Amino acid sequence: MRFLKTLLAATIIMATPACARPAPAVKDVDPALWVVKDKDTTIYLFGTIHALKPGLSWFDEAVKKAFDASDSLVLEIPMPSPEEAQKVMLPLALSPTGPTLTEKIPADKRAEYAAGLAKLGQKPDAFDRFEPWFAGATIGQLEMQKTGFGRDDGVEIQLDAAAKAAGKPVTGLETLGQQLGYFHDLPQAAQVSFLMSGVEDIDKFPSEMNKMVNLWGKGDADGLGRMMNEDLSKQPALRQVLLWDRNARWADWIAKRMEQPGTVFIAVGAGHLAGDHSVQTLLARKHLTATRIRY
Numbered sequence: 001m002r003f004l005k006t007l008l009a010a011t012i013i014m015a016t017p018a019c020a021r022p023a024p025a026v027k028d029v030d031p032a033l034w035v036v037k038d039k040d041t042t043i044y045l046f047g048t049i050h051a052l053k054p055g056l057s058w059f060d061e062a063v064k065k066a067f068d069a070s071d072s073l074v075l076e077i078p079m080p081s082p083e084e085a086q087k088v089m090l091p092l093a094l095s096p097t098g099p100t101l102t103e104k105i106p107a108d109k110r111a112e113y114a115a116g117l118a119k120l121g122q123k124p125d126a127f128d129r130f131e132p133w134f135a136g137a138t139i140g141q142l143e144m145q146k147t148g149f150g151r152d153d154g155v156e157i158q159l160d161a162a163a164k165a166a167g168k169p170v171t172g173l174e175t176l177g178q179q180l181g182y183f184h185d186l187p188q189a190a191q192v193s194f195l196m197s198g199v200e201d202i203d204k205f206p207s208e209m210n211k212m213v214n215l216w217g218k219g220d221a222d223g224l225g226r227m228m229n230e231d232l233s234k235q236p237a238l239r240q241v242l243l244w245d246r247n248a249r250w251a252d253w254i255a256k257r258m259e260q261p262g263t264v265f266i267a268v269g270a271g272h273l274a275g276d277h278s279v280q281t282l283l284a285r286k287h288l289t290a291t292r293i294r295y
Helices: 002-014 061-069 082-093 107-119 132-147 155-166 176-184 188-200 205-217 221-232 236-257 279-284
Strands: 033-037 041-048 072-075 170-172 262-269
Touching: 033 061, 041 061, 041 155, 041 236, 061 155, 061 262, 072 155, 082 132, 082 176, 107 188, 132 176, 132 188, 132 205, 155 170, 155 262, 176 236, 188 236, 205 221, 221 236, 236 262, 236 279
Parallel strands: 041 262, 072 170, 072 262
Antiparallel strands: 033 041
């Protein structure tokens, strides 16, 4: 569930203060970039990792050239302030009455859950009055921070800052409420499955997250797609709601936007631009070709 955890945990990270860290050595990486164009419209598609370690130089070469040439930036969601994020998130995250989170977890999984929280320095009842999706996201956040991934190093944060500095409009394909609502509206069983997948992956998370970022940095969209498909194949409900359905809506948005002139830079999670149900595949069904920009 690495893809889903990075998507949601990065949103949680946006609601917390960033910590100052020493600058590391810089490593050049070249993530995948595509373009869809006709005679008067150009749309760039850039796959992101929502939270990264510092020291990766990705905002240069073809990516920077495409960004600079664009009139506007489109992200999954506009970057919220911590106050805005908390205001939207808390009503969806809290579960003040009814069974506790621990009680929602199958009895034979509760010891594993408590042990996982202990590895992250959390008490067994730390999330008892929160929804399972939020606990899963927070565990993802703690895993990422422990592994060295930070808020200010995520692609969206940097693109958003660059767009605002250049006076480019920034819009979102979704709102924060919509994005969090996809998780909140999942059946409780699917939320618990998401939560427990994070608990089960605590020890494997650093190596697997680093592998995902390495594939992204090499521009290996096929390898990333295989990793995502393997990651989500055991969670068809999550895959449908959080990946395939959203890809379809975004492909519709792009097709409609192609009817207007201009140049747009779209940045969404790299998992949406990889695999058999990618945005590019859905665009091809609409007779729109996404061409890979090699650099």
